[in-house]
Amino acid sequence: MDALLLAEQGLNGLQLGVMLFLMAAGLTLVFGIMDLINLAHGSFYMVGAYLTAALVPVLGGFLPALAVAVLLTALLGLVVEAVALRTLYRRDHLDQVLATFGLILFFNELIRILFGPVPIFLNPPAALAGTVDLWGLTYPAFRLAILAVGLAVALGLWLLIARTRVGMLIRAGATNREMVMALGVDVRLLFGLVFALGCGLAGLAGAMAGPVLAVQVGMGEQILILTFVVIVIGGIGSIRGAFAGALLVGVVDTLGRALLPASFRLVMDSASANAAGAAAASMAIYVLMALVLAVRPKGLFPVG
Amino acid sequence: MQTPRRNHGAIALSWIASPLRGEVGRLCRPGEGLCASAALPSSLPLTPTLSPGGRGGKRIRARLIAPLLSAALALSAVPAVAAEPLRIGLITTLSGPGAVIGADIRDGFALAVEQAGGKLGGLDTQVIEADDQQKPDVAVSLAARMTEKERVPFVTGIIWSNLALAMMPTLAGGNVFLISPNAGTSALAGAQCSPYFFNVSWPVDSIGEAAGAAAQAQGVKRVYALAPNYPSGKDVVTGFKRAFKGEMVGEVYTPFGQLDYAAEIAQVKAAKPDGVFIFYPGGMGINFLKQYDQAGLLGQIPLTGPGFSFDQDILPAIGDAALGIKAPLQWSPDLDNPANRAFVSAFRAKYGRIPSYYAAQSYDSARLIGGAVAAVGGDLADKNALRAALRKAPFESVRGAFRFNTNHYPIQSYYQREVVREASGMLTNRIIGTVFTDHGDVYAKDCPMK
Numbered sequence: 001m002d003a004l005l006l007a008e009q010g011l012n013g014l015q016l017g018v019m020l021f022l023m024a025a026g027l028t029l030v031f032g033i034m035d036l037i038n039l040a041h042g043s044f045y046m047v048g049a050y051l052t053a054a055l056v057p058v059l060g061g062f063l064p065a066l067a068v069a070v071l072l073t074a075l076l077g078l079v080v081e082a083v084a085l086r087t088l089y090r091r092d093h094l095d096q097v098l099a100t101f102g103l104i105l106f107f108n109e110l111i112r113i114l115f116g117p118v119p120i121f122l123n124p125p126a127a128l129a130g131t132v133d134l135w136g137l138t139y140p141a142f143r144l145a146i147l148a149v150g151l152a153v154a155l156g157l158w159l160l161i162a163r164t165r166v167g168m169l170i171r172a173g174a175t176n177r178e179m180v181m182a183l184g185v186d187v188r189l190l191f192g193l194v195f196a197l198g199c200g201l202a203g204l205a206g207a208m209a210g211p212v213l214a215v216q217v218g219m220g221e222q223i224l225i226l227t228f229v230v231i232v233i234g235g236i237g238s239i240r241g242a243f244a245g246a247l248l249v250g251v252v253d254t255l256g257r258a259l260l261p262a263s264f265r266l267v268m269d270s271a272s273a274n275a276a277g278a279a280a281a282s283m284a285i286y287v288l289m290a291l292v293l294a295v296r297p298k299g300l301f302p303v304g
Numbered sequence: 305m306q307t308p309r310r311n312h313g314a315i316a317l318s319w320i321a322s323p324l325r326g327e328v329g330r331l332c333r334p335g336e337g338l339c340a341s342a343a344l345p346s347s348l349p350l351t352p353t354l355s356p357g358g359r360g361g362k363r364i365r366a367r368l369i370a371p372l373l374s375a376a377l378a379l380s381a382v383p384a385v386a387a388e389p390l391r392i393g394l395i396t397t398l399s400g401p402g403a404v405i406g407a408d409i410r411d412g413f414a415l416a417v418e419q420a421g422g423k424l425g426g427l428d429t430q431v432i433e434a435d436d437q438q439k440p441d442v443a444v445s446l447a448a449r450m451t452e453k454e455r456v457p458f459v460t461g462i463i464w465s466n467l468a469l470a471m472m473p474t475l476a477g478g479n480v481f482l483i484s485p486n487a488g489t490s491a492l493a494g495a496q497c498s499p500y501f502f503n504v505s506w507p508v509d510s511i512g513e514a515a516g517a518a519a520q521a522q523g524v525k526r527v528y529a530l531a532p533n534y535p536s537g538k539d540v541v542t543g544f545k546r547a548f549k550g551e552m553v554g555e556v557y558t559p560f561g562q563l564d565y566a567a568e569i570a571q572v573k574a575a576k577p578d579g580v581f582i583f584y585p586g587g588m589g590i591n592f593l594k595q596y597d598q599a600g601l602l603g604q605i606p607l608t609g610p611g612f613s614f615d616q617d618i619l620p621a622i623g624d625a626a627l628g629i630k631a632p633l634q635w636s637p638d639l640d641n642p643a644n645r646a647f648v649s650a651f652r653a654k655y656g657r658i659p660s661y662y663a664a665q666s667y668d669s670a671r672l673i674g675g676a677v678a679a680v681g682g683d684l685a686d687k688n689a690l691r692a693a694l695r696k697a698p699f700e701s702v703r704g705a706f707r708f709n710t711n712h713y714p715i716q717s718y719y720q721r722e723v724v725r726e727a728s729g730m731l732t733n734r735i736i737g738t739v740f741t742d743h744g745d746v747y748a749k750d751c752p753m754k
Contacts, residue, residue, distance in 0.1 A: 002574075005570060005571075005574045008570045009567055009570055012564075012566035012567055012570060013567075015566070016564050016566065019564075108399070108400075112403070117403045117404040117406075117407045118404050118617065118620055118621070118657075119401075119404065119587060119590055119618060119620070119621035120620070120621055121620055121621050121622075121623050123594075123623060124598065129598065130600065131598075131599065131600040138573075138599075138600060140595075140598040140599050140600070141598075142598055143566070143598070211594065211598075212564075212591070212594060212595060212598070213563055213564075213587075213590070213591050213594070214401075214586075214587035214588075214590035214591050214594075214618075214621060215621065216401050216404070216587050216590070216621070217400070217401065217403065218399075218400045218401040218403075219401070219587075221400075222401075222561060222563055223563065254564075254566065254567045255567075257558070257567040257568065258567040258568075258570065258571060261556065270555070274555055274556065274557055275533075275557065278533045278556070278557040278558065278559065279533070281559070282533070282559035
């Protein structure tokens, strides 16, 4: 495998990583600060993708559709938090899992009723539909855009959390929730904002994933599982951990799929190499998770 | 289309779902009263056990014989008044990403029942729908329910070969015919063929063979093949290699339900083949095609594959990128025969969309059941007679000439199709040539059924 191909695979890995980070950031915030297991996080991702696809023809462009879709998804998050989740904070995790699993079924059926079961159409904006030439490497422009958006969100979240008063409360909430409540912070408002922020991020991930992946009912559950792997590796509640975990998972998954079948072919015949390579590549990130947890049981960047 | 079954999260999700299993399916719809009627036949064999020798037995007999007699008379009178209804279990995927296929399976079947005036083969027909959630364990428990509780003579609707394989022992053990509108793995075509399994679609590798023959005819020399890592994925690539004589520069099996194909597409680009063969049903196909297009390869390296990778269920989501892709299948909406013209226009009128080949196969499945039930005069108890009737394929298929091989898989023609935009603006397929005529499969010779 030549250097150019390896570079391309590395870039693919980073790009998949930031995509996962957009999902993981919101999930880890909610999980870490509110102590809420939100299985329905993937539903907000799906809603973001569907809203973007539905709004492109109405608003006439990808960018305005994306902006409105992200805002609407965050608003939907506020409503869901107030209506369905607020009563669950004091219940145990199993109740939360059951309730948010119910939300998954609810949102899947709702989207099916509104948009039908057939996957819907969403393409990248015309300006980003082609490829760009990076020093001899032809790379899809939209994937570079995903990379840029992901890195911008990472920077923005870092500024928000490290440099603002809200960020201070969020950090404090993640470390010691009772103390924050005792100090008279309006935890209800803080939780609502954090949840809406998480949902907005999930919506953004959905909007950015829509042009690359199938926009269909159930798309959220497919990526949710990878997202949980990411936040477990990174340390639950830590944005920094989510970023590191996402990049790690993205790169390991991509390079595993690119390199493992070829390496197996060096030591066995091609039919068994195909089978073993495929199996090993699909296990790679779970092996990674097991290794990380064996060394650091609370993840790479444990909180509290 | 893809249930990620590759990791802990999925296990957690299915664990969460397990208390709901079976209840999600709509097994007894209001007004059908199926669950009650199923109890009647089982009460009849009780009568002989009430007449053993000995005094106690005699006394019981004396006291019970009269009411039992009248009850038996009443029961035996029922069939004379109204024939036993034909109940069919439709186990298909109605939730999750695979639901788009399940919807066409259900609608195609319902259309055939409606056109028969609600009476397939002359019997009042009740379709019991159940959602397999695309999970083999759920499919097995539904098969058991159809066999033991609902006691249906036919189960149909099944889409996925791994689910069909899992269900088959239960159904065959309960003398229930599985009429598969889609799942057609080679595993049930050869030595493991079953007297209770009929396939109305294809042995899945025949579509691969057709694509291989078409690529061969186009003069393609070097092909890179990609498919999901599950039984049908390997079958299709095996079929392709059987007919394609050129060089396979790559053969990659990706995890079922994979989302991102950037790594594989980069490898394809580096291998510089002159054709790419993909078998990615449903959402996986949408993911792959979008990403292949965005990588700028669609105009450079032609894609081919089994026709079901480019069918009506995913074309709207891919858009213009799919135009011009050529891939073979045994059916197309523009296939010119009376049965197909009637089916396509009725389907479009009723549901407002172009039928997919899934709908066509499910429609054929219903008409196969109807034809066989009519041929045996509505006698559902004699399974051998019913099987003999099914084997004759007594119905007019929407794909024209159709008959069953000894392994209960079709012998039929395969056509090369091309994705085009029809006058209404919708993307669809049209036939541009014939690849195989009266084509069987290589597995039938291993099947002990003659």
